[in-house]
Amino acid sequence: MPSPSTVLASKVTDAIIDAFGDDARGADPALRPSQFADLQSNAALSLARRVGLAPRDAAQRLIDHLRVEEICAKAELSGPGYINLTLSDRWIARQVSAVAGDGRLGVPRETPQRVVIDYSAPNVAKEMHVGHLRTTVVGDALARVLEHLGHTVIRQNHIGDWGTPFGMLIEHLLDVGEDSAEARRLATDPNAFYQSARAAFDTDPAFATRARARVVALQAGDEETLRLWAELVELSRQYFAAIYSRLGVSLTDADLAGESTYNDDLPRICEELEAQGIATVSQGALCVFLPGYTGRESEPVPLIVRKSDGGYGYGTTDLAAVRHRIGTLHADRLIYVIGAPQALHLSMVWETAREAGWLPPEITPVHVQIGNVLGPDRKILKTRSGAPLRLAALLDEAVATARAAIDEDRPELDEPTRSALAPLVGIGAVKYADLSVGHDTEYVFDLERMVALNGNTSRYLQYAAARLRSLLRKAGVEPEAVGSAITVGEPAERALALLLLDFGEVVSAVGRDLEPHRLCTYLFELAQTFSVFYEQCAVLTAEPEVRASRLALCALTLRVLVTGLDLLGIASPDTM
Numbered sequence: 291m292p293s294p295s296t297v298l299a300s301k302v303t304d305a306i307i308d309a310f311g312d313d314a315r316g317a318d319p320a321l322r323p324s325q326f327a328d329l330q331s332n333a334a335l336s337l338a339r340r341v342g343l344a345p346r347d348a349a350q351r352l353i354d355h356l357r358v359e360e361i362c363a364k365a366e367l368s369g370p371g372y373i374n375l376t377l378s379d380r381w382i383a384r385q386v387s388a389v390a391g392d393g394r395l396g397v398p399r400e401t402p403q404r405v406v407i408d409y410s411a412p413n414v415a416k417e418m419h420v421g422h423l424r425t426t427v428v429g430d431a432l433a434r435v436l437e438h439l440g441h442t443v444i445r446q447n448h449i450g451d452w453g454t455p456f457g458m459l460i461e462h463l464l465d466v467g468e469d470s471a472e473a474r475r476l477a478t479d480p481n482a483f484y485q486s487a488r489a490a491f492d493t494d495p496a497f498a499t500r501a502r503a504r505v506v507a508l509q510a511g512d513e514e515t516l517r518l519w520a521e522l523v524e525l526s527r528q529y530f531a532a533i534y535s536r537l538g539v540s541l542t543d544a545d546l547a548g549e550s551t552y553n554d555d556l557p558r559i560c561e562e563l564e565a566q567g568i569a570t571v572s573q574g575a576l577c578v579f580l581p582g583y584t585g586r587e588s589e590p591v592p593l594i595v596r597k598s599d600g601g602y603g604y605g606t607t608d609l610a611a612v613r614h615r616i617g618t619l620h621a622d623r624l625i626y627v628i629g630a631p632q633a634l635h636l637s638m639v640w641e642t643a644r645e646a647g648w649l650p651p652e653i654t655p656v657h658v659q660i661g662n663v664l665g666p667d668r669k670i671l672k673t674r675s676g677a678p679l680r681l682a683a684l685l686d687e688a689v690a691t692a693r694a695a696i697d698e699d700r701p702e703l704d705e706p707t708r709s710a711l712a713p714l715v716g717i718g719a720v721k722y723a724d725l726s727v728g729h730d731t732e733y734v735f736d737l738e739r740m741v742a743l744n745g746n747t748s749r750y751l752q753y754a755a756a757r758l759r760s761l762l763r764k765a766g767v768e769p770e771a772v773g774s775a776i777t778v779g780e781p782a783e784r785a786l787a788l789l790l791l792d793f794g795e796v797v798s799a800v801g802r803d804l805e806p807h808r809l810c811t812y813l814f815e816l817a818q819t820f821s822v823f824y825e826q827c828a829v830l831t832a833e834p835e836v837r838a839s840r841l842a843l844c845a846l847t848l849r850v851l852v853t854g855l856d857l858l859g860i861a862s863p864d865t866m
């Protein structure tokens with residue numbers, strides 16, 4: 291269901307061609323929101339010179355050719371050549387009734403594509419950090435939105451489960467004992483294990499020697515070493531799964547596609563690159579030199595695909611992943627939700643894959659760049675002591691902060707309700723903070739602000755939804771069973787209806803531009819607009835016909851809010 295601005299843009303475009311013929315083809319309908327009408331077109335201003343008319347005359351001519359009787363109450367010439375367009379209440383009512391009667395709430399079903407999304411990707415035997423949290427949350431929202439639009443989404447959790455750190459990790463596992471508490475804790479809290487392995491490696495030369503030998507054994511496929519490695523991976527899998535389930539993230543074990551899954555491909559990747567003359571040996575390492583990639587002294591910066599010791603790197607695995615995603619998963623679209631600093635790495639990988647013929651010309655991978663999450667000191671968020679942050683502890687703190695806010699604002703709720711609410715509000719707030727700003731911008735992590743009832747927060751949206759639910763309960767109607775016949779009269783009612791018409795296009799735009807914050811902004815605006823409506827328009831006490839229409843409008847607002855929050859991966863509790 292196209293939004294009012296899309297409908298009018300096409301009407302203005304038709305009028306332009308009708309009025310000025312083929313010369314004017316491609317002219318911009320130039321629609322924008324206006325203070326004096328629903329939308330204003332200033333197409334005539336830019337067209338006037340081209341068609342040899344004064345701007346006001348060009349505008350009048352456009353108005354004469356506009357076929358909007360069904361849509362607009364008014365189309366008026368204004369100022370130096372603007373056209374003010376006012377939608378008719380009847381048209382708005384008809385459209386919004388259609389949205390209310392549509393199970394998809396106006397969200398289009400797009401031509402299905404196979405979309406591969408790389409997101410989350412934490413590292414084995416290591417704490418997930420706030421950067422991983424943010425890619426997880428943003429990637430998951432994008433996956434949900436694209437699925438809802440009708441695409442086949444293939445989630446790829448490219449976990450770091452291979453490479454040189456496993457030498458020290460396996461040796462440390464042997465030192466503490468496989469059945470030790472420290473090893474078991476990898477499944478819930480990997481920090482201590484990783485830190486002590488690292489410390490042993492840095493301070494104990496004998497340990498470091500063993501660790502290096504262990505890497506060689508791992509790469510050689512030594513059976514016992516592989517068993518220990520698999521043990522580490524399994525414990526981490528449990529840790530990741532626990533975090534995902536707490537976050538309400540849709541990633542499952544089936545989406546795990548760690549670096550190690552590509553091990554067997556890596557020699558072939560190198561051989562092919564070398565055979566095609568794309569990679570060359572430089573100082574013992576197999577390198578790809580791409581034009582335009584230079585360092586500070588304008589020295590060429592290579593993508594190293596095989597190190598001089600014969601080991602493969604992060605880039606080689608990513609090349610194998612591109613080939614797999616295209617060749618085996620048959621992706622039509624490739625999305626990488628990864629930290630902004632990896633932009634250079636990704637573009638080198640993609641260019642190399644392109645040259646090698648693994649990335650067909652019709653596919654342009656997209657890097658959804660994830661920005662930093664900062665502490666109050668505006669440095670990357672760490673604990674107060676400067677020690678690495680435990681993600682589980684951060685989530686605990688979010689839930690506790692939510693609990694305190696609920697206790698303060700809603701003392702009348704009983705204790706079980708408040709404690710059930712706290713995780714829904716706290717986790718929702720953490721996710722919404724990541725989603726409601728541009729994915730590539732930095733922001734300061736501030737729990738108090740994130741769980742506030744006022745402002746652009748998930749709690750505000752959850753509250754608006756709960757308020758609507760309680761209103762419908764009072765009216766004695768089920769949100770899904772309310773009729774869909776809506777009329778509009780009052781300005782606040784009209785404004786709410788108009789905004790509801792945009793939902794489908796907002797969701798579609800998020801799928802296209804991969805910017806979840808636009809959905810957040812829309813939902814926030816919707817909740818605010820509803821609030822004004824509710825202040826200005828009686829619902830329960832209105833005349834029966836108006837009451838039925840307004841209840842239908844409320845039910846639609848609720849469904850849009852809940853669907854929108856769900857696409858963001860955020861729960862909408864019944865009571866708030």
Ligand code: ARG
Nearest residue numbers: 408411412413448449450628
């Ligand atoms: N494991 C990496 C990290 O923690 C992120 C991997 C992202 N995905 C990829 N295909 N390179 O930084």
